[in-house]
Amino acid sequence: MSLPESKSQSILPTWVDSALFKGMLRGIERESLRMQSNGFLSQADHPKSLGSALTHPHITTDYSEALMEFITPPKETIPEALSYLADIHAYVHRHLENDEKLWPLSMPCMLDDKEENIRLAQYGRSNIGQFKTLYRRGLGVRYGRRMQTISGVHYNVSFPDQVFEALQQHETDEALKALSLQDYRSHRYFGLIRNFIRLTPLVMFLVGASPSVCKCFMTGREHQLLPLVKGTLFLPYATALRMGRFGYQNSAQKQLGIHYNNLCGYLDGLQKAVHTPYTPFSRLGLNDENGQPIQINDHVLQIENEYYSLVRPKQVPKDGETPSEALAKRGVGYVELRAVDVNPYSPIGINENTAAFLEVLALYCLFTESPDLLEHEQEIIEKNQNEVVNRGRAPNATIQGLHEAQPIEAWALQHVTAMQPLADLLDQTYATDIYRQAMKVMLERIDEVDETLSAQVIQDTLRQNGTWSFGSVMAHQHASSYEQHVLSAETLAYFDGLTDSSLQEQQTLENDSDIGFDEYLARFR
Template identity: 50%
Template structure:
């Protein structure tokens, strides 16, 4: 099968996609009925946010995070994500809803009003809160209220086995790591395409930018409640969003797994003057950040995609990768789709899987600092001006019009979409790719353009968010959950509190001594 300049390998068969598994992590702020962020504690009906396997919080007490199990089909993953949303909406109190956009709803001007997630009195729980305190003193708490969606994808061993056999490779574990890293490098190269097609944060509430220098302008003349960047796609992924200038020169590379691990560990072990100046403890001796290093822990490293391995008790992410290699990849550059009640549609999920396999099977030379700088510049261009007709990006082959470049890449993905549909039956993957091709040729079809247009029509993005939040909540509350599932989730919530209490009882080390390991 050949499309444009991409050819699927001779060994590749459609049935090799059967082993693919996917899981979703979806964040969302709890909001009050008036559109302001909620200041209440995590609802007790939802269980312990420290130990519940599926319902927790991210940065702040009001930033929910819903996590599905790995699933064999997109339908199963989205069904579980919807089930978790139903449970959350049944557990919300005081008329609260889930804000449907990535950029936050109305916030207070003061950072201190954004409550850090409280995970209880165990050392592991207090460390999670301390890590969030550190993010707050380093970058400000408002940045941490941005929500996103992570799409986690593992490729079946059948596919890797057929590939390894074709290349006469016997070192299977190393082979898998190499191929996953090739996928990651190509995804980084295609991040501008992802932001253009799936970006859904072209505007933001003015309160998010209080005290910050920016170039955004009012969406509606004379009204500073909603600010935007004309033609922008994903402010979340730009310099005003979830980014970190401190990390721009880290030079963490994805060409070799050991090199990646060493790069991360170097950043975790290296003090940074600005963070040293903050101090690790306050004047009363209470910790305010885990340490004064470039990264407190691995999770502080911001990247549009990460190699992942399931961690065992007491293991860090890099230890898990070092011992057992890459198990799956985490796509992180995905804005919430506010028009979906669960933040993602089947079409988007289908497209991400086509993209993943395209990145995996395409040639993927080493990604070196010169190209990385180009990619960072391209990302910022697409973040701010992606929908402008004359936007160009710079590749190693020279300057290219953004739209034509995206069309070229999507055309090359056709054979992959065909293979998915051949295996699964139906037409969902081809339909998803076709929709993306429509967006590539007409910027007005993009999510970011739709949000901008609806925000103008309704009088602001926060009004659009409020309208969609109410709509999604009323729809989700009509969904039924079987008695069996309801009982299972109830038991999980009860058990999660027991698990948290057990952790708190069993701690024998003082928190001060516990934190010293990370210093």
């Protein structure tokens, strides 16, 4: 039975005890562009007062020099994770220069006509630093730099081993009972991943917040978007254009055949992609006319991170390990939920309701039956995703199951209602009510589509007369909240220390190189 179909019975086994989930961890990665006071993308270097983007554990950059990424460590509760993220934002705000602000939307602030003015992130003179910049140059050559200015939120979740031990004890399949705990844990996480893919349209519908874009983002691209107000394009019922064909897409990856039915198959698919040349990328060449490298290689993926996916199985790599090697050796340690738009109304891009909803959803995906995801169902899921991205708030929007279509509200209501016992379970675990409150908010959005974030963004973009005006108003509001956020002397000293130690670590890497970058790259290739 596939997840898009109706579910009636409770999926929560009677033996499950809330104490099992003590030890759950969550971490958040939030991206945000630095915006100049005139509304355009920053052209300035990453502030040195924030340390080295190469080696700082919590404050770094993603694709461009202006695309900041804030990373919390794993935390035991949602309030702790959000509080840590708020500390990072407040600290960063104090170190932004020239009246720059953090742009609050997933889709970018104003970009000029020249793609080369989207500066690649710079990581210094070390071989690994130059390699990271070259990877980004390759992304720009392959997909265009504009695509890489989109921001998102990645939500990382792990369940404690006692959950998997209890699940395995209650298995009736002897083969599953015979697995090592590591292999069984990976097996269950892959079940979660398949179900999350099936339910991604629910995430887009309930927390999608990118229904419109600044016209500058579409420069030189064919599209069917409509004018909303001057300088802003949209689709009338869109929810998350970031997740559609104008967002993170890679046509080469469509034919990879990477599947999530088991860890071995996933890793084999990734390795094949990293080692298989792709003719359109070969035609781009490896070097420019001056002999300078423009991409790491001409393969379907330059490195594993280039694989754009809705959700990733993850394991913390040790020194020198690739993500795949870490997974192969130690199995899945946590999942990264990546289909989450930045919430423009939250100063930190995500609030308690979204975080709690994602955790309940992850638990629902873990406990719900999860058959292999085969090509036929994958095609249906992709159609559902496109439907919700482009017209999820339409009165006649539908979700296609394996056997029948349903109105999106009926489909969403079934799943969110079925999640309620899991929300109650997590509230018991943490002696809180944030999970139940989050589900209440999601039910309100299903009941009244104008309560969704995407509908609110459209209303406020109209009220403020454009994407830039709306984003600018929110950026200034958020800046005020960062200024009012109290950072303790201990927290300030901690982040100041990370600034110094990260710069020292980068310097050490630069001094330690015993071969030049050309040789380093040649060895990698």
